[in-house]
Amino acid sequence: MPDATQQEIWWAVARSEEVTARKPLAVDIGEQPVVLWRDAQGTARALEDRCPHRRAPLSLGCIRDNGWIQCGYHGWMYEGETGRLKEIPNMKDQQKFPPVYRAQAFGVYEQGGMVRVCLDAKATAPTLHDDPLTYVGTAHVSLGHQEYLDALYDDPGLVIAIRGVSFTPYLMSELRNQDGLLVMERSCQWKGLHWPAPFSSDFPLTVLTQTHPVSGETKLTLRDGEMNDLLHAVIAPVPAARGVTAIRWRAALGVRHPGLRGAALRGLNPFSVRGTVDGARLRVTRPSASLHGEDLRNAMCAPELTSEAGPLTPVETVAA
Amino acid sequence: MLEVADRLSDNEALSGVAASTGSGGPAALNAINHWVPHNLVMRDAWFPLAHATGVGKKPVRRAIYSHPFFLWREDGVAVASEFHPNEKQSRASSPFTDARGRYPVMERYGYVWGWFGQPESADPVHLPSLPFLPPNGGLPGHMIGTVRFDCSAPISLENLIDLTHADFLHANITGDEKSESESIETFFDSESITMVRTCTGKSVAPVMKFFSGIKQPTQNIRQVIRIYLRSHCAIAYGRFTPGDDVPLFHPCVPETRDRTRLDYAMNTSHAGLLFRHVMPKASYMVSRQDSSMTSPQSPRYMRDTNRKDLHSRFDAPGQRYRMLMMDIANRQDAGDFAYRDDVSADCSDLIGLRKELFRY
Known part of the structure; x- marks a missing residue:
């Protein structure tokens, strides 16, 4: 179960296209199971993935034509916005139920091709206006949420890949708190023949990452030396059950880079999140940026600074 | 309602x-x-451990609440033991078996039933009534599973x-x-x-x-x-x-x-x-x-x-x-x-x- 701070986060638990009116989708926020679907109006809905009748997962049920979700066990039907029980099929004579007859509802907000869920149903959704990015994917990694982010800080190549690009250990800018986000910029090279990174005087590329200190949602920008944005990506790691991290991501190409290297970048899928992490490599990866990140995160999430930096709603900043 | x-x-x-x-x-x-x-652990009860046709000379293993029950037949009579006949006895017998490690056992309705509880309390009178099954078994194989x-x-x-x-x-x-x-x-x-x-x-x-x-x-x-x-x-x-x-x-x-x-x-x-x-x-x-x-x-x-x-x-x-x-x-x-x-x-x-x- 996410801690108290995480309760207020709008977690990007699914990509928009994953949530349909045909079949419920089961996701987790930590140990909290959540079921997602679209109602008859196409609005994404989120309830606890647990029928309050006999605790069966609602995600094993189905979606009715009127947009209610129906438990597959005994057929109890729930409305998505409030979680209220609407119908018990074997009790046609009584279809009004006391208010306590409800499944737990969560806040849902959809933006930028991501369906976000907040465990606090009364939380106010942020107002964002990002267009969905073209390339998409989902990965589940056997690594805890914070360990996943630490790997991203210390060696992004462990967890992500950009076609034709290799990450170097050298930072142009170490992690810092910028408007409530953890921001850093890493030098990168084009793949191919060149001086190894320790002997290179200059690097042609950088990756800028802006990370929410609690959710870990990260906006990534690949830039060339002319400060052209070659690629944008949003990586949304969410703590899932059993210490797994679920990552939804979207990416899009930016300015067209000329030549063969630019062509390589524009290949089939220029960006990807690795589904597995090389444990041997991870084990010997020296913690560097992640240690600094931990200090920054602790400072940013301290109560006296929270209101100043407003770190609990930085989804707005990430996507801005 | x-x-x-x-x-x-x-x-x-x-x-x-x-x-x-x-x-x-x-x-x-x-x-x-x-x-x-x-x-919940229910004691002093008969449990249907196996179809009678599934128990022969060679021991088969079952369990009740993780307690081992080995079932086989000696001269055609079903027995239940907490130890396999070939097992080197390295643990003490449980209070639910006799000195030989045997559980009370009986055969009825086409099942071998084992008693889980105090052996001296085992009594056929506590066997559930199943009036639609032949008391001596004999249902054809396609009706059991x-x-x-x-x-x-x-x-x-x-x-x-x-x-x-x-x-x-x-x-x-x-x-x-x-x-x-x-x-x-x-x-x-x-x-x-x-x-x-x-x-x-x-x-x-x-x-x-x-x-x-x-x-x-x-x-x-x-x-x-x-x-x-x-x-x-x-x-x-x-x-x-x-x-x-x-x-x-x-x-x-x-x-x-x-x-x-x-x-x-x-x-x-x-x-x-x-x-x-x-x-x-x-x-x-x-x-x-x-x-x-x-x-x-x-x-x-x-x-x-x-x-x-x-x-x-x-x-x-x-x-x-x-x-x-x-x-x-x-x-x-x-x-x-x-x-x-x-x-x-x-x-x-x-x-x-x-x-x-x-x-x-």
Whole structure:
């Protein structure tokens, strides 16, 4: 179960296209199971993935034509916005139920091709206006949420890949708190023949990452030396059950880079999140940026600074 | 007709929990609100460990609450031991076996039954009544089988006693929920609970449409679930009009606290040729459908929680089942292992058995 701070986060638990009116989708926020679907109006809905009748997962049920979700066990039907029980099929004579007859509802907000869920149903959704990015994917990694982010800080190549690009250990800018986000910029090279990174005087590329200190949602920008944005990506790691991290991501190409290297970048899928992490490599990866990140995160999430930096709603900043 | 579990005592009449016997006192309420079936261990009971035909000279291994039961035959007589004959005895024998490590065992209804509890308390009078099975066994092989559930045995039995689940999980076999009327009655004593579901004008079970040749669009159904609490054994007896009688012995042996073994026997001897052979094998499909729900459901009952389950009037038998199980557990915790009611008394009338079909 996410801690108290995480309760207020709008977690990007699914990509928009994953949530349909045909079949419920089961996701987790930590140990909290959540079921997602679209109602008859196409609005994404989120309830606890647990029928309050006999605790069966609602995600094993189905979606009715009127947009209610129906438990597959005994057929109890729930409305998505409030979680209220609407119908018990074997009790046609009584279809009004006391208010306590409800499944737990969560806040849902959809933006930028991501369906976000907040465990606090009364939380106010942020107002964002990002267009969905073209390339998409989902990965589940056997690594805890914070360990996943630490790997991203210390060696992004462990967890992500950009076609034709290799990450170097050298930072142009170490992690810092910028408007409530953890921001850093890493030098990168084009793949191919060149001086190894320790002997290179200059690097042609950088990756800028802006990370929410609690959710870990990260906006990534690949830039060339002319400060052209070659690629944008949003990586949304969410703590899932059993210490797994679920990552939804979207990416899009930016300015067209000329030549063969630019062509390589524009290949089939220029960006990807690795589904597995090389444990041997991870084990010997020296913690560097992640240690600094931990200090920054602790400072940013301290109560006296929270209101100043407003770190609990930085989804707005990430996507801005 | 709805109630939250903690209001049960106020609403028993409304919910349909027939108070034929039993107290329904504070311990009973506790059973519903704090139902942790994995913690229940029923002692001094006969458990159907294996089909009699499955036990021969070579030992087969079974378990009750993780206690090993090795079954084999010596001169044709079934024996049950906590040690394999070839096992180097490196552990002390349990208090549930004699000096040779043997459990009390008996053979009846086509099953080898093992006694789990004080050996000196083992008495055939505590064997559940199963009047639709030949006492000396002998059902053909196609009427018996084994399925397993990845859940606690009481979860599996509670699933069984609320048959509204069949209208959704097993609709493709037993038919959907559409019916003209439906009623639920519950009868119980300290050792058993019986639920009678009566439906009129219910959609015909597809399995009967296809394999019994039922042409009518609807049928009347009387379904009985009778559970012998300590032995975790259930009778599921359905009378379908038009249609066949389907008596099923549905034992849920708690091999471990979260795994259940079900050596079933469905006596379809009096059904048509096709249905007689097909219906018992439907258990393989039905059990997987059940397991799809009880398997994820079971861990959610493994620890006590303050969150209360919601109930409808169809859950009255399930609620009563919880109460009765907790009552026995409480009594056993207090050292009282006595049977207060007779489980071996003929239950033919209670389950509405058509005796003319099952004369043994």
